[in-house]
Amino acid sequence: MGWVDNDSYSRWNWVDFESSQGQYNWALIDTELTKAKARHGRFGMRLMPLCEGCAPHMYNGAHSSIPDDLAAASNALIGAPPGSPGENYVLPDWNSDAYLSRVEALVGAIGAHYHDDPTFAFFDMSAYGNWGEMHLYPFTSTGGPYETSTQKPITVANATRIVNANTKAFANKLLVTNAGNPALAAAIASTTPHVGIRVDCLGSDGLAGGNVIMNTPGATDQWRVAPFITEWCQVNLGNSGADLFVQGETQVRGYHISMLSSGNFQKPPTTTAETDAFRLANVEAGYRLRTDSVTVTFAPSQRTSLGVAWTWNDDGVAPTYLGWRVVVRLTGPMTVEATAATDLRKVMPDQPLIESSMLSVPSLAPGTYTVALRVEDVQSISPPMFLAMQGRDADGNYVLGTIDIP
Secondary structure (H helix, E strand, O other), rough: OOOOOOOOOEEEEEHEEEEEOEEEEEHHHHHHHHHHHOOOEEEEEEEEEEOOOOOOOOEEEEEEOOOOHHHHHOOEEEEEOOOOOOOOOOOOOOOHHHHHHHHHHHHHHHHOOOOOOOOOEEEOOOOOHHHHHOOOOOOOOOOOOHHOOOOOOOOHHHHHHHHHHHHOOOOOOOEEEEOOOOOOOHHOEEEEOEEEEEEEEEHHHHHEEEHHHHHOOOOOHHHHOOOOEEEEEEOOOOOOOOHEEEEEEHHHHHOOOOEOOOOOOOOOOOOOOHHHHHHHHHHHHOOOOOEEEEEEEOOOOOOOOEEEEEEEEOOOOOOOOOOEEEEEEEOOOOOEEEOOOOOHHEOOOOOOOOEEEEOOOOOOOOOEEEEEEEEEOOOOOOOEEEHHOOEEEOOOOEEEEEEEEE
């Protein structure tokens, strides 16, 4: 459909990045950052301490996602998920100080290393649970290793410790956490940075249980300050019989989904209703900004000022969470550009931003000027924003009209 996909995301087993204590494979991340920079995009990642079905590294005959020295230090539990006899996995003692201290060191090292690199923009809160998703399904199911072990899933206090380690390390990045996190309340309460929500089963009844996050105080409005990201369920795991894609599209709107992965369903949409819903879900997700009712004024007595009044609308279901600058461009007897103080992160799908301001410009020569605007990435990574408007030129400018300067 011609959609630009400049950003990227990767997830790895923890041991792939840290072979032993403090031995970090920075090239693993740097390679992805180099690719993202070449695309003028951003990069995000997750490290997994447990990865059922995707952990080739072995420790004492069991699949392991963590460094061997950490498995030994954290008194690892070795067991198989129900239904997979012989497929043993290493499960660290999530509540041991040895494990939690290494988590703090790990995320602290990554956060410090990439603190000043804006291309490293997103971090999927790491270090607990299967696939790093802040839950232990299916290991906690009937017949799983926790039934006979003195070790237990992480406590709320220790999960909060992991949340705090992540928010401290990535205070200037975009963070999300999976809904299975028992310390979700602590994550939602964080303001430096705001932490977004990740749920992995769009289209299933109740997001396959992921909608329980809405019981957390503040969660229903968290989309206003941090992204809600998700992926399609393989099938609708509920009992309603609702079509996966049709129900998923309504959930995109209801939960204000910002980012949607579209490769996890068992079979692609086939009927007209499914195809339409699938396409609409991808169009609606995130933001689609446009200006409305733009007025540009000039007072001859103030030749170095330009008045701008405009309304910004969002035709998507979520705001932008990154910084952008709005540039007003005048071309005519001379070419002039001025930057407005408008914060486009305040434009909500249910709340347009109405604003008036004065822009400083050089003394304007008399004549007729074409007025245009351009929305630039403040970090100079992405190309100018594609607005939900007609008339974009090759440089990302949108022509608004003309103004006569006496």
